[in-house]
Structures are given as C-alpha cells and as structure tokens.
Amino acid sequence: MSIKPLARVTVEPKSTATSCVIWLHGLGDSGDGxxxxxxxxxxPKNHGIRFIFPHAPEQAVTINQGYVMRSWYDxxxxxxxxxxxxxxxxxxxxAIHVLIQQQIDSGIPADxxxxAGxxxxxxxxxxxxxRFPQKLAGILALSCYLPTADKLPDNCHTANKQTPILQNHGEQDDVVPISSGVMANKLLIDAGYHATWQAYRMPHSVLPEQLSDISAWLVNTLLK
Structure with missing residues (x-):
C-alpha cells in the first residue's frame, strides 16, 4: 500500500542543496512552527542545507480529551x-521513510x-x-524520550551505530520529564551509540543559546 506523502514547509538554501534536515514538530504544532x-x-552563507518541516496528520489524542490535532501518534x-x-x-x-527517499531520489545521499525533532x-x-537501514548524517532529539521507555527499540540497525546523536532537554520541563531523556541517553551510551547530552535551564521549549549550539552541531555534522 502506498503512503501519502506528508504536506510540508520546505526552506531551500540560496545555493544548490547538498544536504537536508528533516525536522518534526511537537504535538498540536505544524511544520510552520x-x-x-x-x-x-x-x-554559513552558502550552507547548501535544505530544511523540510513536515506537518503531522490530524488525529484524536487521548490525553487531550480526544481532541483532534496534528500528532505523530496518539x-x-x-x-x-x-x-x-x-x-x-x-x-x-x-511516512518519514518516504520523505528520506524523496531526498535520496533528488540527489542527496542518506549520509x-x-x-531532527x-x-x-x-x-x-x-x-x-x-532503525533506519542506511547511515544518516545525524539525529537531533530535542526534549523527548524513547517510545519504548526503558529499552531501545526493536530492530535497531547497525547502519547508524556510529551516527552522531545530539539530545537536548530542559531542566524545568514539566511536559516531558528530563528523567525520560536521561534514561534514553543512558540506554544509547550503554549500547555504544555516539550520543551527546546537553541540558538547558528552560521548560519544554527551545532557547536562542540552544539554537546556537544546534547550529554549530549542524555545521560540524553536515558541512565538514
């Protein structure tokens, strides 16, 4: 069965795109956020990074009294x-596999x-x-957790065992407790993944200081 491609916001670089960041929004938000x-x-001025911000499908969310909103899962x-x-x-x-394949088909390799999300x-x-079967350039995991809680997902692929993973979390996060992010980081480190952890003095949000650090990480990951 074919999967309907996700609607998205695409921000093209001024120069030819040679790399790509696929960035997923949070619950109730959209790619516009x-x-x-x-x-x-x-x-950098001629960075060549295409940014894709897909919109999650709309669905009922149990913890929000069943209200329909953009959500990657219930x-x-x-x-x-x-x-x-x-x-x-x-x-x-x-759906994300489809997005990645579209970029590969356009000439941007998986690595x-x-x-990001x-x-x-x-x-x-x-x-x-x-779990992705080809090596990616990096994984950016912001204020989040593993859906499998206190264990790594089944069928993790060796292709991304050496891929840089950057995890950020807010010390005052009252939506996704920082303990859940720490748990995910420990699982990754114990399994030999290249996961870097950085906490910030913030709630469930993103800070300018954090974006500066993310920018430096993207430059190091995609442009070197």
Missing amino acids: FAPIVPVLNL IKSMDLHNRADMEGVLASEK KIVL FSQGGVVSLFTGL
Missing part, C-alpha cells in the same frame, strides 16, 4: 511506559540527511533514525 528558526541558526497517558501508541509511531516512521517529533526522529 519551526520553519522560522532557519535564519536564526545563522548558518498519547495514551502520561506514564512513560504506556505513553506512545506504537502503531502510530510505526505509521509515522513509514547527508539529519533527522522536538518533543513528539523528537521521539519519532530518534526511533526512526535508530
């Missing part, structure tokens, strides 16, 4: 061990593609990146 960060990153409860609807996570993973989008980016 993060697209304005591109100029704020202050990347959130069933606040309990980390029973939070993510895995059927929805797997469906989103397939020049970064999967905030909150729920970070969950999907991390899950998808760990």
Whole structure:
C-alpha cells in the first residue's frame, strides 16, 4: 500500500542543496512552527542545507480529551511506559521513510540527511533514525524520550551505530520529564551509540543559546 506523502514547509538554501534536515514538530504544532528558526541558526552563507518541516496528520489524542490535532501518534497517558501508541509511531516512521527517499531520489545521499525533532517529533526522529537501514548524517532529539521507555527499540540497525546523536532537554520541563531523556541517553551510551547530552535551564521549549549550539552541531555534522 502506498503512503501519502506528508504536506510540508520546505526552506531551500540560496545555493544548490547538498544536504537536508528533516525536522518534526511537537504535538498540536505544524511544520510552520519551526520553519522560522532557519535564519536564526545563522548558518554559513552558502550552507547548501535544505530544511523540510513536515506537518503531522490530524488525529484524536487521548490525553487531550480526544481532541483532534496534528500528532505523530496518539498519547495514551502520561506514564512513560504506556505513553506512545506504537502503531502510530510505526505509521509515522513509514511516512518519514518516504520523505528520506524523496531526498535520496533528488540527489542527496542518506549520509547527508539529519533527522531532527522536538518533543513528539523528537521521539519519532530518534526511533526512526535508530532503525533506519542506511547511515544518516545525524539525529537531533530535542526534549523527548524513547517510545519504548526503558529499552531501545526493536530492530535497531547497525547502519547508524556510529551516527552522531545530539539530545537536548530542559531542566524545568514539566511536559516531558528530563528523567525520560536521561534514561534514553543512558540506554544509547550503554549500547555504544555516539550520543551527546546537553541540558538547558528552560521548560519544554527551545532557547536562542540552544539554537546556537544546534547550529554549530549542524555545521560540524553536515558541512565538514
């Protein structure tokens, strides 16, 4: 069965695109929510990075009284061990695979593609990146957790065992407890992944200082 491509916001570089960042938004947001960060990153003038900000499909979300909103998967409860609807996570993973393949078909190799995401989008980016069968340039997981809670996902692929993973989290996060991000980081480190952890004095959000650090990481990951 074919998968309908996700609608998205695409921000093209001034020069020919030679790499790509696919950035997934959080619950109830849209690709429009993060697209304005591109100029704020202050990347080198001719960076050649295409940014894609897809819109999650609209669906009912259990913890929000069943209201329909953009969501990468249903959130069933606040309990980390029973939070993510895995059927929805797997469906989103397939949709992200389509996005990645579109970039590969356009001439950008997998190892020049970064999967990034905030909150729920970070969950999907991390899950998808760990299982993806081709080497990616990097995985950026912001204020998120592993949908499999206290274990790594099944069928993690060796292709991304050496891929740089940057995890950021807010010390005052009252939406996704920092402990869940720390747990994911420990699991990754213990399994031999190249995961870097950075906490910031912030709630469930993104800071200018953090974006500066992310910019430096993207330059090091995609432009060197």
